Amino acid sequence: xxxxxxxxxxxxxxxxxxxxxxxxxxxxxxxxxxxxxxxxxxxxxxxxxxxxxxxxxxxxxxxxxxxxxxxxxxxxxxxxxxxxxxxxxxxxxxxxxxxxxxxxxxxxxxxxxxxxxxxxxxxxxxxxxxxxxxxxxxxxxxxxxxxxxxxxxxxxxxxxxxxxxxxxxxxxxxxxxxxxxxxxxxxxxxxxxxxxxxxxxxxxxxxxxxxxxxxxxxxxxxxxxxxxxxxxxxxxxxxxxxxxxxxxxxxxxxxxxxxxxxxxxxxxxxxxxxxxxxxxxxxxxxxxxxxxxxxxxxxxxxxxxxxxxxxxxxxxxxxxxxxxxxxxxxxxxxxxxxxxxxxxxxxxxxxxxxxxxxxxxxxxxxxxxxxxxxxxxxxxxxxxxxxxxxxxxxxx
Amino acid sequence: xxxxxxxxxxxxxxxxxxxxxxxxxxxxxxxxxxxxxxxxxxxxxxxxxxxxxxxxxxxxxxxxxxxxxxxxxxxxxxxxxxxxxxxxxxxxxxxxxxxxxxxxxxxxxxxxxxxxxxxxxxxxxxxxxxxxxxxxxxxxxxxxxxxxxxxxxxxxxxxxxxxxxxxxxxxxxxxxxxxxxxxxxxxxxxxxxxx
Numbered sequence: 001x002x003x004x005x006x007x008x009x010x011x012x013x014x015x016x017x018x019x020x021x022x023x024x025x026x027x028x029x030x031x032x033x034x035x036x037x038x039x040x041x042x043x044x045x046x047x048x049x050x051x052x053x054x055x056x057x058x059x060x061x062x063x064x065x066x067x068x069x070x071x072x073x074x075x076x077x078x079x080x081x082x083x084x085x086x087x088x089x090x091x092x093x094x095x096x097x098x099x100x101x102x103x104x105x106x107x108x109x110x111x112x113x114x115x116x117x118x119x120x121x122x123x124x125x126x127x128x129x130x131x132x133x134x135x136x137x138x139x140x141x142x143x144x145x146x147x148x149x150x151x152x153x154x155x156x157x158x159x160x161x162x163x164x165x166x167x168x169x170x171x172x173x174x175x176x177x178x179x180x181x182x183x184x185x186x187x188x189x190x191x192x193x194x195x196x197x198x199x200x201x202x203x204x205x206x207x208x209x210x211x212x213x214x215x216x217x218x219x220x221x222x223x224x225x226x227x228x229x230x231x232x233x234x235x236x237x238x239x240x241x242x243x244x245x246x247x248x249x250x251x252x253x254x255x256x257x258x259x260x261x262x263x264x265x266x267x268x269x270x271x272x273x274x275x276x277x278x279x280x281x282x283x284x285x286x287x288x289x290x291x292x293x294x295x296x297x298x299x300x301x302x303x304x305x306x307x308x309x310x311x312x313x314x315x316x317x318x319x320x321x322x323x324x325x326x327x328x329x330x331x332x333x334x335x336x337x338x339x340x341x342x343x344x345x346x347x348x349x350x351x352x353x354x355x356x357x358x359x360x361x362x363x364x365x366x367x368x369x370x371x372x373x374x375x376x377x378x379x380x381x382x383x384x385x386x387x388x389x390x391x392x393x394x395x396x
Numbered sequence: 397x398x399x400x401x402x403x404x405x406x407x408x409x410x411x412x413x414x415x416x417x418x419x420x421x422x423x424x425x426x427x428x429x430x431x432x433x434x435x436x437x438x439x440x441x442x443x444x445x446x447x448x449x450x451x452x453x454x455x456x457x458x459x460x461x462x463x464x465x466x467x468x469x470x471x472x473x474x475x476x477x478x479x480x481x482x483x484x485x486x487x488x489x490x491x492x493x494x495x496x497x498x499x500x501x502x503x504x505x506x507x508x509x510x511x512x513x514x515x516x517x518x519x520x521x522x523x524x525x526x527x528x529x530x531x532x533x534x535x536x537x538x539x540x541x542x543x544x545x546x547x548x549x550x551x552x553x554x555x556x557x558x559x560x561x562x563x564x565x566x567x568x569x570x571x572x573x574x575x576x577x578x579x580x581x582x583x584x585x586x587x588x589x590x591x
Contacts, residue, residue: 020581089577
């Protein structure tokens with residue numbers, strides 16, 4: 001099959017590799033129809049994520065048709081499914097509590113050591129995202145092997161286009177969980193830092209959960225425009241002072257809940273020894289710390305902070321005093337994707353949530369390296385690149 | 397003499413890996429102790445104690461999740477013959493005998509005289525309310541030098557406690573999910589992983 005493989009910094013290639021096979025009873029093989037490039041894939045592209053190996057197949061947002069099943073799979077050939085980026089067994093203590101991204105068994109035994117050492121406990125496996133999260137081949141390919149296919153994938157009804165449901169794989173449930181963790185009460189004002197895909201889905205989700213006002217913060221005009229389309233008020237932090245603006249817009253109270261969706265492009269796990277390198281070369285480390293710090297300072301007394309943004313190592317100058325004195329609540333974590341799929345699929349079918357607005361570019365899989373380049377170089381206009389293995393070549 | 401210490405398991409003692417103080421006590425709890433290197437690991441498995449015990453007690457099952465054990469031949473109810481992978485496609489072998497067992501609770505073993513790698517240990521199974529069973533492995537062995545030392549290095553991937561932890565994770569995966577997680581994409585890749 002053809003697949004997008006990683007070879008190093010800014011070096012991804014389309015290559016011919018062996019087709020995946022059924023290896024365990026609960027496996028299924030999916031023929032990919034659509035797969036997206038996630039913001040977090042850019043960190044692999046930029047070479048910041050450790051434990052990558054040359055030839056690794058990327059991609060953790062994908063869907064397609066079931067073409068082969070193991071004896072223990074509950075899927076049937078021909079079904080169309082969306083696959084969660086988290087690989088969870090459904091049997092362990094954490095899966096029993098619907099904490100799927102904390103699954104004990106989704107990560108192969110030998111690959112659990114790194115996270116055990118770094119975080120104290122290993123987390124679930126992830127598709128196409130380094131060997132620390134399992135070393136699983138991703139879905140930016142013609143086919144993918146999906147373990148525990150009786151637990152993860154959700155079957156999509158006939159006749160629903162890929163573009164409407166593809167983002168169930170990661171960013172829609174991630175934005176939804178972020179809003180859920182903000183414990184929104186009717187009448188609340190919610191502030192969202194970052195209007196990337198997860199931030200924008202958090203905006204939509206916050207309104208659905210009863211927020212009266214949502215204030216979206218970013219510096220890309222196009223992204224702020226998208227947030228406005230869903231009813232959010234906006235702050236462009238290059239034009240206005242964020243803390244002062246939030247205080248004035250809320251009569252000095254501050255937002256009842258704050259969502260930090262800035263670091264979200266990194267699902268990844270930065271080992272502390274490369275943090276300095278990241279900070280030095282991109283200033284991202286500083287920016288990321290800045291958004292959570294600002295969220296804590298701006299949040300009203302006794303309010304809630306939700307952090308879908310991913311932090312992997314250590315941060316400097318965390319405002320622990322403000323956090324304690326104001327009595328804030330912080331909730332965070334990788335997304336328990338499987339928990340939200342049925343409800344979110346319903347919301348899409350009923351027209352309550354639209355995800356198609358996000359897609360700015362559709363390319364054939366063969367042009368994936370071009371997609372990475374575009375996404376990397378033009379963040380404002382390229383909001384989401386979807387790769388389709390069957391698509392005809394498109395002139396750049 | 398047993399020195400005063402806390403309630404933490406002796407295998408977590410800050411004293412050196414060699415048996416001393418707390419380690420001495422842990423080793424004394426073993427039915428036999430063949431060697432002076434002590435390791436201990438526990439894992440919680442979301443299954444019933446009796447079920448886990450039964451699978452472990454049937455030694456023929458062990459190579460499925462003990463990564464470097466190629467084969468265990470059951471000789472009789474108490475004795476078994478172990479074949480363990482070594483570098484260069486070689487193997488190292490020894491006989492082991494069950495020295496004590498309590499069905500559903502504990503199995504203890506020791507290698508017999510003349511084993512190339514003297515070793516002994518015990519596996520304990522203990523209920524934890526609502527979360528299944530805690531399975532604890534305690535192993536004492538005598539790390540030899542030379543070629544066999546290399547075998548041991550391979551067998552335990554240098555750090556015996558890490559290998560024990562990995563093997564227990566595999567046992568947990570098998571018992572909880574019915575399979576052992578792998579990131580391999582093809583049968584060929586899976587075969588290479590197991591070498």
